[in-house]
Amino acid sequence: MADEAERLAAIHTARSRAVIEGIESIDPDFVLHLASSTLGAVLAHFLAGPGARAGRTVFAMPREEEGVAVTCGLELAGRRPVMVFQDNGVGNLLTVLLTLPQAYHVPLYGVVARRGGLGEYNSMIHTVSERVEAILDAAGVRWFQLDARTPVEAWAPEIKRAWTYSRTTHRPVFTLVNLMGG
């Protein structure tokens, strides 16, 4: 049991580092985040670690839809924002995502932590998280996924490529990242 916990912790650490490297490769000047325990290491980097640098603003959003609106404004102003949040908040942002950046052709990028799969410790969260791919597909929102099927050393460049794809296609793009071992 202890070995399994250590294995999952090591996976979480390696994948969190890869996500940090990927976001840093975008060089965002604004990082907007929601509350997330799974993303704790990533958020710590940007809030109090090396990622908390001059010229970068990092702040919490009380709700995902407000994050989309503020990010949309930042994009229109020509800045480089990145949203970081959990997949159980996807339902909160669908209306504003589809009626604002998707409809107005505003690029917008988010890193979305997966919940509800193997290694999940919350007995309820899977009820929304397991359906997130289907929800995004139904909404016509483009997403990519990083999990055990992708070598962790490929994660950072894939994150940068997804961000670039949001610019190329003038629309929101999310990268779903599984930090929990699945």
Added chain:
Amino acid sequence: MTLTRAGVLRRIDAAFPADPVVLTLGGTAREMVAVAGRRPNHLVNLDAMGQTVGVALGLALGLRGTRGGRVVAVEGDGSLLMGLSVLSTAGHLKPDNLVVLLLDNGVYLATGGQPTAAAGADLVAMALACGWAGAREVRTGEELTAALDWAREAAGPLLVRVFVGTEQIRTDYLLADPAILAEDFRRWLRAPTGGPADV
């Protein structure tokens, strides 16, 4: 005499002819187009109810230090209540160039005039409690003149709650392609002078 929404919108357009203005959805956007025409410094939020101030907040943060002037959100009471948390976010981040002009008619006018919950809410006190630099109420033309002068000059974020009546002017539907609205707005923002704001 009660202020009318269309009359206040005309005054807002005149007060901020070369600043980014984010307009809330429904009759507010349609009436602005009716009284001022299509203006590239106006970004119309066609349907994202509750998020007009959030967009303006992002613009204010993004444009701070790169251009002078203000970023103005023209919001309604029903829409603000749908995204009220933005008061705390803006109060925390304190963009000194953000101005929110809240046109409060007390109802969801576009959907038939159902009352909002704004009547008993002291939205000025809420903004100030959230850390906004200033907030005030407006009920008359003279107060509106003073408030618009103040909003152009004082350090933000600022909120002006303007009480208006429920009269509407007859307008056409606003059927513009949102991608074109956004691109017009971006082009205007990228222009060296940021204006003039004629289409």
